[in-house]
Amino acid sequence: MFKKVVWATDGSKAADKALEVAADLARESGGELIALHCVELTMPGKAGGRLPVYANEDEVVTKIEGQLSGLKPDGLQTKVRVARAGIGEAAQIVADATVEEGGEVIVIGTRGRGPLTGLLLGSVTQRLLHLAPCPVLVVPTRAEETD
Amino acid sequence: MILICYDGSADAKAAIERAGELFGGEPATVLTVWQPIAFVLARSSAGLIPIAGVDMEDVDAACREEAESLVAEGTELARAAGLDAHPLVRAQDTSTSEAILNVADEARASAIVIGSRGLTGLKSLLLGSVSHAVIQHADRTVVVVPSPGVASSRAGLRETAGGRRHK
Numbered sequence: 534m535f536k537k538v539v540w541a542t543d544g545s546k547a548a549d550k551a552l553e554v555a556a557d558l559a560r561e562s563g564g565e566l567i568a569l570h571c572v573e574l575t576m577p578g579k580a581g582g583r584l585p586v587y588a589n590e591d592e593v594v595t596k597i598e599g600q601l602s603g604l605k606p607d608g609l610q611t612k613v614r615v616a617r618a619g620i621g622e623a624a625q626i627v628a629d630a631t632v633e634e635g636g637e638v639i640v641i642g643t644r645g646r647g648p649l650t651g652l653l654l655g656s657v658t659q660r661l662l663h664l665a666p667c668p669v670l671v672v673p674t675r676a677e678e679t680d
Numbered sequence: 681m682i683l684i685c686y687d688g689s690a691d692a693k694a695a696i697e698r699a700g701e702l703f704g705g706e707p708a709t710v711l712t713v714w715q716p717i718a719f720v721l722a723r724s725s726a727g728l729i730p731i732a733g734v735d736m737e738d739v740d741a742a743c744r745e746e747a748e749s750l751v752a753e754g755t756e757l758a759r760a761a762g763l764d765a766h767p768l769v770r771a772q773d774t775s776t777s778e779a780i781l782n783v784a785d786e787a788r789a790s791a792i793v794i795g796s797r798g799l800t801g802l803k804s805l806l807l808g809s810v811s812h813a814v815i816q817h818a819d820r821t822v823v824v825v826p827s828p829g830v831a832s833s834r835a836g837l838r839e840t841a842g843g844r845r846h847k
Contacts, residue, residue, distance in 0.1 A: 534701060554821060558702070632835045638702075643815065653816040662796060662815075666835035668698045668825045670791075671815050 536564035539636035541627045541661070543570065544593035547642030547674035549600070554672050555640035556604055565610040567634050568597050571623040572615060586620060587646070624660035632666050640670045682708040682763070683789035685780055685810075686754030690827035691795025696754060698825045699793040700761025708763040709787060710754040713772050713779045714747035716740050744769065777813035784820060791821040796830070 540555035542548035559566040572590050574583040587593070594615055601611040614634070616626045631639055644655040662669055682703045686692045699708065717739045751767040758765035772779040784792050797808040815822050826834070 628834065654812075658815075659812075662811075662824055664834060665824075665826065666831050668702075668823055671818075671822045671824060673819050673821065 534562035534564070535559075535637045536562055537567060537634060537636045537638075538562075538564060539567050539569055539627070539631050539634065539639045541569050541571075541639055541641040541657075542597055543623075543645040543657075544589075544596055545642065545644075545646040547644050547646075547655075547672075550674055551640045551642045551670075551672040552600060554670060556607075556609065558638065558640065558670075559609055560607055565612065566601070566604065567636060568601055568611065568613045569627055569630050570594065570597055570613070570615050571626045572617045573620050573623060574617055576619065583619075585617075621656075623657045624664055627657070627661055628664035628666060636667060638668050638670060639665055640672060643671055643673050681787055681789050682706055683780070683784050683787060683792045684708055684710050684754070684758060684763075684765075685792065685794040685814075686710050686712050686751060687795075688750050688753065689795055689797065690829065691797045691808075691825060692754070693757060693795075694827045694831075695793050695795045695823070695825040696757045696763075697761050698823065700758065700763055702793075702823065703791070704762040706763060708758055708765045709768050709783070709789070710751055710758050710765050711768045711770060711780065711783055712747045712751035712754065713770050713776045714743045715776070716743070716771050719772065744771070775813065776810045777817070780810070780814055781817055784818070789820060791823060792818060793823045793825065796824050796826045 535558055538555050538559040540552055542552070555566055570593065573586040575586060577583050597613055601613060604611055614630055616630060618626050627639065639661065641658050641661060643653070643658055645657065658671060682699060684696055684699050686696065696710070717736050747769045751769050755765045755767040768783065770779050770783055780792065792814060794811045794814055796811050811824055815824065
């Protein structure tokens with residue numbers, strides 16, 4: 534039974550679909566659901582500052598926190614982890630955080646909110662499959678279900 | 681019903697064990713896909729010209745038998761892992777991944793479980809072509825399982841590398 538379930542989310546509808554599966558898994562084992570969100574940052578500017586790529590990051594984090602507290606009535610233990618990293622580093626962040634948390638399974642959508650929604654498989658999910666230290670549950674999203 | 685893909689590789693064995701943990705007690709089909717020689721030849725420059733002295737039917741019968749003993753091994757492992765498992769052998773028609781997806785559709789599988797790499801696993805290939813194709817085209821949950829060796833080396837790398845910190 535998987536006691537520590539990692540749900541990798543970028544706030545997209547695809548990630549919401551993955552949550553349904555992740556929550557079921559955590560409920561069944563009476564374990565913990567760890568939501569992992571990686572804020573993607575631009576390259577450093579002249580002054581060294583980096584900005585989030587997506588303007589609505591605060592809303593995304595609020596949404597994730599809301600989704601997890603919605604699971605509390607089920608008695609589910611939950612945790613949110615927000616990381617910040619450069620573009621393209623999200624998959625490594627998810628893998629690293631999973632090791633740190635002792636995550637036993639990662640649940641992720643096939644696509645997220647990235648711009649190339651024509652792709653069948655998002656880049657983070659694809660990279661994650663090369664890096665994950667544990668099984669990865671890839672939850673499909675149909676084209677009409679993406680953001 | 682869970683569909684578990686089995687080719688005898690370390691990743692596939694790990695996939696069966698993880699499937700047992702995830703879906704213990706549930707009905708499962710253990711699937712081994714085999715490649716009829718016509719498809720092997722079709723990819724070669726000789727096209728479909730039969731090889732002199734070789735009976736294609738005999739070769740196919742031998743390949744099918746091999747697949748059957750492999751799937752029997754996988755089914756035993758799955759039962760030992762707590763699954764209500766049954767074997768299935770299927771000849772690929774266009775590709776292995778397509779055979780897997782067709783079986784999943786026909787059986788209305790709730791999930792597909794597959795190893796991340798298989799037998800043709802060049803060690804440099806971290807993700808096999810079959811698992812990659814299955815994820816791209818599946819319309820149901822796919823569980824991709826790394827072999828224990830790969831999983832622990834990935835977990836270990838993180839701990840020794842130490843300096844991977846991001847602001």
